[in-house]
Amino acid sequence: MTNTEDLVADEWTPVTPKVADHWAIANFDEFFETVASTGKKVPAKNYLKSGTWPVIDQGADFIGGFTDDETTLIRSPKPVLVFGDHTRCMKFVKGAFAPGADGTKLLLTKDGIEPRYAYHLYFAIRLPNRGYSRHFGFLKRCKFPVPPMNEQRRIVERIEAMFDEIDHGVENLKKARASLGLYRQSLLKSAFEGRLTADWRARNADKLESPETLLARIRSERDARYKAALDDWQNALSDWREHGEKGKRPAKPRRQAEAFMDKEWLEKLPELPGSTSWVACNQLSGQISDGTHKTPTYTDTGIHFISAKDIRDFKVDFSSTRFVDKTQHVEMSKRCNVEMGNVLLTKSGAIGRVAVVDTATSFSLFESVANIPVLPPMQSRFVAYAVYHIANSYFISHAEKGVAVRHLHLEDIRKMPLPLYGVEEQAEITRILDDRLSAADALEAEIDAGLNRADVLRQSILKQAFSGKLVPQDPNDEPAADLLARIKAEKITRAKVTRKTKAIA
Template identity: 25%
Template sequence: MSRKYLQYYLSSPVFRRWISSSVSGVTGSHTRAKSKDILTQPVPVPPLAEQHRIVETLEEQLSRLDAAEAQLSSVLRRSAGLEKKRLDILAVGRSLRRSGNEDLNSLEESKTGRFDEGSLIELPRGWKWRRASAVCEQIVSGSTPKAHLMSPGNGDVPFLKVYNISPRGFVDFSIDPTFVGTGTHEGSLKRSRVFPGDVLTNIVGPPLGKTAMVPDMYPEWNINQAIVSFRAGADLTPRWLALVLSSPYVLGMLKRTSKATAGQFNIAVSTCRDLPIPCPPIDEQEKLNEAADQWLTLSESVRGAVANSRVRATGLRTALLKRAFGGGLVPQDPADEPAVTLLARIAAEREAAKPIRKATKRAARPRKATAVAAATKIAPAPTPASATSVQQELFDQ
């Protein structure tokens, strides 16, 4: 029997469905099927020549699918790279030159000294470098209350955790939503209240720097201690602030200040307040926001098209394997040796390969004197032939 044919069958949806319905035990988080059940599972066996034709056709068609899926992955990688470059172009301009003295005249004095102002790139004319603390009304980190003050699924005020900030730049509150009561929100968590339009960035990771704007699903929210909230002031629009904090250049400056502790990377809130922010005029911010929205919409369209193509590729792969083991992938040839002859030959070869066991003489055991004991002595039953010998041979071939 063709090993390749058997390998493809074991990866087919038919066999996987049988495995899923036949699991019998649980080890940790894994389920498993009994080996004896797998050995007795019927396998469709066409003539050997047809097996080779099936394998040849499968390899040809699946290699095309593999190449198509590799191209889809390449499109995603290139799209992600272009998106990052576009964000940098919008957020800090195209220049790669270091900033001149004029660009730094408006930059307030650093309180932490964690950023090298001399390495800042030159901004477009009319833009200024400013400290985040100077252009934001508020920059605060959150806090986590005691467990009994949080409730999963429903409650008064939504409580955001790092996993609720999507890497794609939005708040996803469908993931394990948590709430706190109004008393907690206005009491011990009063300092970490956030509102729609505030910009959130996680400062504990990895990964660091997931950024999103608070949506208007609820009038007020709260955040845990691994998230910092930026509230835009009069010189910034919230959308521009979110764009800047998503820029690889600006976000990279912030990440480089992180410190590792017990396998985690942490950014200080004081560093977030000291972060240099590129500030163009408000009207230019609005235009750049619109350009960013158009670019991000295009990127989402590309990702959606790739996702749909991957679903189609998975469906084609499943259909191809199903057809292969249903007899519809390649034509049958009446001249092929029948499968029953192949199975009979496998069984005969297996039987011939069995080692010959020689009878050994055992020492006679003393018999008990009573006739009842002799009459009730049970002779050993003959060993039946294995019901799965042919199936075992299929796996051995």
């Protein structure tokens, strides 16, 4: 089977569409003509944020930028179709505009072909996807169904009326999804400011634990782990000496340096109920670290290598990870050892995603992910929710470094303020959040399914439209074969005029 990214246009055979008997089939040159844009294309580096004329390029946004240079303008009495040679996008443009420099192909429809008919038809055609390689050659090999001119207009009217109804439904679904996002933010805010468990606290006053008591328990756990690490080091050092001090001397474990929340945060954060207080993330965890800063040598199989893209929905997604061998994994684990119950936070790239490590599967981390070893008796899922809320609602805008590439530094994460509730209240907050966020996730899945159905319905409408089944036929319409014959005759006439002009010259 041919990989579409390796396919070239000459090797691709387009499907000839099945059409109604009174329709015709046109080649590219019978359907389109290209518009010369030499000397008019505007490089992306010259785009203005605002200006007199829009720059239309092959990007996802309809307008890529602006220009004040009138010499770059394309002025056409007919609408122009702008095709993205690299992106396969298609834009319908009326009025004067400047073309973008990279990969834009400008097309006009032949007389007798409705521009909006051609525009909608393009989205029923499935060109091969060659990534960022060029695609115009594939478009030029396509076969285009041509109905009578009046039927083209009826098809366009029907498609756009039906699409307007779908667009209205899609807009409502997107509003609902946006509302879910606001609901999640509001829910987390209520949880960590104490409003979600206010009734629980009133009923369970005897179960409330002071921050000082809880911090003492966490310090005790940290000290115990450090003592165990020292004991392991002493044993490793003894073995090293017994074997003639061969190899590298075992490194003595370092005691974790405490990092405290910056005082300026107290002016930004809301007041918490009762004796609950804000503390630095570092006070609730072991040593916070990130993954390797060197790109490893990848292998086809082996140990999963996790980067920011693999953190989603509070889980580690192993479905599309890269791999490293065991030797590299062991070396990387000396810097950052990931264990069950740790919380992961993406610190660059897709910043602010969080996951709880709930698997015994071994994996290594790239530097885009921070590892937060949650210390008992803190509950990992509570910490994960709190880190996500603070990181996305407060901390990122306060602590991000740079503009083009957002990046959280480890020191920022260590000082990140988190609300310190008692262990039993942590469990209650986590229970409520799990229930309500799961319900929100289920509703969002239904919304996404609705959006997918809208896309399928659009394709179904296009399929009917361009096979002659969407609108009724009119026997009084000029036959498409006559229309296509006229287009071919005009092409021959133009070619003769061109040759005559060159001969005279």
